[in-house]
Amino acid sequence: MVVRSQEVPVCKTIGKRVNDPRLKFATALHIDDLSPEILATVFKVINFECKPQVARRAPPRDIITLSHVSKRWREISVHLQTLWGSDLPCTSMDWTKLCLERCQTALFSFGLDYELFDASEEYYDAACLVFRHLSRAKAVQILEIPNLELAAPRSDDTKLWEFFAGLQQCASENIIELQIHMSEDDIFSVPFDLSLLFGPAVFPRIQSLTLWNIISPFNSSCHVFSHSLLSLQIEDSCAWQSVDEMIEVLRCVPFLEYFVHGTPEDMPDLRSHLFSPTISHMYPPRCVPLKHLKYLGLLGEELLVHHLVLFSYLDFPSNTVLILEGSRRAFSDDDGDKLTWESIKDLIEMAKTCLQKHFQPVTASGSFYPALRFREESLSMASTPIQLQAHGSSPATDVLPEKLTFGVPYIEVRDGRLEVGQSGNRLLDLYTLLPFLTRAITLLFYEDITQFTAERLEALTSVRRLIFTDIAPAIAFTAFCDAHDKVIFPNLERLELSFIASEGILGAESYLKVAEIFARRWGKTLRSVALEHTFFVEGEEAVVAGFKERLGDERVHVIYSEDDEQAGEGMDGNGDGNGDENEGAEAETDGSEQSRMKDDDGEP
Structure with missing residues (x-):
């Protein structure tokens, strides 16, 4: 391996000597020539990236990774205690002993699976060995705790009482991370006081707390909600x-x-x-x-x-x-x-006021999301925010979050019609009255457009581009618009429609009905209609011809590849010279959003 510049990934060249022009002025070293501190960092990165499967009696993962990439792994590992303190106890008693010998003074992470503690004698012995050193634990993770047994422990349950006694050895002033997971077998059975585990304790240095499947009393003597969290x-x-x-x-x-x-x-x-x-x-x-x-x-x-x-x-x-x-x-x-609805209407009004106050900096700056996504009973942003500064305002920095998702009411479809009561409309008003949402110019509709009442879409008057990833929401939307004399999306210019039918095989007439309604309602403003996945419909050529007949041959194009899509983008032209304030936003939704604005959601 060589030491490379930041532009060259280190992990992908382990054990290899690489000729790279970017290393012209770099000092080439083999991995075994690096200092112990640098090696330890490299090992941790490799460990995070690779996550190898480890046998039951194998050493901790940091150590086994270390042995795979360096001849000096024994020398390095003996002197770097932190490599041995990742997760104790190990499933092997021998390795647990060795880890404690190597990690005699450094803080370590304690992770205990109660099911193993109760079922495996070797794991039980290893855990009891680690209990003696728990005053040095910086991170504590306890999994699969049996709620019912802890709430009413039997006097003859020796292991359970040793578990209690062992955890009492934790020095709460050292703990930085705490995770407590109750067993799913006893879900929401009885309230559980964390003082049963740690006694009356304060955690002055705790930074991370995770509670899972726990009903904790408010007045517990175990104070885990620390100022440092x-x-x-x-x-x-x-x-x-x-x-x-x-x-x-x-x-x-x-x-x-x-x-x-x-x-x-x-x-x-x-x-x-x-x-x-x-x-x-x-x-x-x-x-x-x-x-x-x-x-x-x-x-x-x-x-x-x-x-x-x-x-x-x-x-x-x-x-x-x-x-x-x-x-x-x-x-x-x-x-x-x-x-x-009567019991929560005051709560909804309070939430509406708080939402407006929370996003007041956004309203003042004029920033907004150029594209929104509707799916799975939620409304979320679908592209990078447009950060603006209103005239006379201070030089505002970023005021919109990089990711935003709002839940919306569940709305049933009955007899082919959208059903939403007063409660649903009032809940939707929470979001449709926020300017940074209503200024969107692009809307993505996934399978669940029927969960969002189309009537509330009247507020989005700036919309110029609609994208349907399934024919079902397009059918539901056009049916609603056809049945109501409401002006929705008066400036619509671009329609992108996938012929995928998640609800099953549909006849050609269902697709052509969509074309008829779009032609009737938006025929004067539409400039481009892109059809994708047309092979999903039987009689593809006839359906495409029907779209061209109803919407105009010059407007309709079929997308078979990304090249076709880019060609279709060029059909729009730039045009009208009106200097619309949303032009910058439309440019924002193009580019990365051109490939059907695929779902880019991801957990942090």
């Missing part, structure tokens, strides 16, 4: 039972940079244990200052109202990444859900 994940868990408790807990962590709350999956049982979404009589909205927050993830398909309440009491920067998921599928008593 930077990352907080409360997933499938309940850390407070009321809005006031929520506010008091979050006021204790003012330096949070990363905050996730809710559930990544649809779990109706969670709602019965969560706090009641109500307006606090003790605290005003936006009373929890989180000025350092960079990411806020409020997750859960059924938790939209809960998360609107949580959002309303937080005060954080407008450019914080915001994922506010969830939908109100029904305001009924189904599944024990007692929320009704």
Whole structure:
């Protein structure tokens, strides 16, 4: 291996000598000639990139990676204690002993799987050995804890009591990271006090806390919500039972940079244990200052109202990444859900006001998202924000988040018509009244356009480009427009339509009906119609000819490849010389968005 400039990836040339013109002025060294400190860094990068499968009795992954790339691995590993303190205990007693011998003074990471602790004698012995050194643990991860057994431990359960006694050895002042995962077998069984594990404790240096499948009492003597906390994940868990408790807990962590709350999956049982979404009589909205927050993830398909309440009491920067998921599928008593429209309308009004205040810097600057995506009961940004500065305003920096997702109400389709009640419309008003959303010029519709009432799209008057990734949302949208005398997208110029049919095989008449309605409603403004995946429809040539007949042969083109698509982009021309303020935004949505604006969502 050679030492290379930053432009040349190191990990891809392990064990190789490479002739590269970029190394002309670099000093070429073999990997074994590097200093121990540099080698340790290289090993950690390789370990992160490769993640090799490790046998049960193998050494820790850092060590096994080290042995694969350097002849000096024994010498280096003996002197670098941090390589031996990655995850203790190991599944092998011998390797656990060796790790503790090599890592005699440095802080280490403790990761215990309770199922293994209970089932494997070797793992149990290794864990008991590590318990004696827990005062040096900097990171603690405990998996698969049996909630019911901890809540009412049997006096004859020796292993469980040794587990309790072992964890009491943790020196909470050293712990930087803490993860507690309850077993899925006992999901939401009984409240669990973390003091059972750590005793009355304060964690003055903790920076990262993850709670999973835990109902924690608010008045616990184990104070994990420390002033030093930077990352907080409360997933499938309940850390407070009321809005006031929520506010008091979050006021204790003012330096949070990363905050996730809710559930990544649809779990109706969670709602019965969560706090009641109500307006606090003790605290005003936006009373929890989180000025350092960079990411806020409020997750859960059924938790939209809960998360609107949580959002309303937080005060954080407008450019914080915001994922506010969830939908109100029904305001009924189904599944024990007692929320009704009457009971939450005041909450919605509070959330609307807080959203407007939160994004006031965006409104003042004139910044906006040029493209929006509608899919899976959500509305999200689909391209880079346009950052502007309003006349007379201060030199504003970035005010829009790099990623934004809002949940929208679930709207059923009955007898071919969109059904949405007053509650759904009022919830949608939360978002359609925000200028940085309504100024969008490009809209992407995925399979679930029927989950978003088309009536609310009237607010998006700047739209000039529609993209449908499936014929089903196009059929639903055009059917709605045909049945209602409403002006939607008066400036529409470009239509991009995929003939993929996720709902099954459709006849040619379904496709041609879409063409007829677009011709009737937007025939005067449309300049370009791009058809993609036309081979999905039976009688492809006849359907394409039907589109050209109804919309004009000069407007319609079929995309078979990226070259065809770029040629189609050129059909639009530049044109009209009107100097529209959105021209810059349209250019923004072109380029990377040209290839059908593929889904670019990704978790941080």
